[in-house]
Amino acid sequence: MGSDRIIFLDIDGVLNCKRTPNPRKLPYIVDPPLLETFKRVVERTEAKVVLSSTWRYDPAGLFSAKHWGIPFIDAIPDMPGKPRRDEILAWLKLHGDVARFAVLDDDDDELDELPLFQPSTAAGIDEKIAEGLVAYPLGKTDQDMRCNRLKRLFQNIRSMVTGHKG
């Protein structure tokens, strides 16, 4: 078993939220207090961050992620037509040195069998999710934090219908 702790990071609905103005100009928008909350998680867990957000295959998105100082080391591959779960598992397969990982995403895209930490899209990452996300990669708990089953069912159906482009 490896030694790395990995957090797969979605951005929209996690590091920005409903109240973040988002004019979709450059850079794309991150909410500084939400980013600070996330950065504290990274510090406390010493986790490495791998982007799973759609920002990863959009040059403007990558530019924006760097502009805001989002501390990522890599991104999951883009596998058109496949759910985000498959893209995360493909990354894990290539990287043997992973001790524990967690998935931080407001949306479910067949992520149900992975350790999923799901903020509400409306609020982004909050202190409660942050606490859970600190404990999990450190192995202090096996408890993840996700929306209720019905909400996830709808999210999964929507992902399927839109061809996993979310």
Ligand SMILES: [Mg+2]
């Ligand atoms: Mg999202």
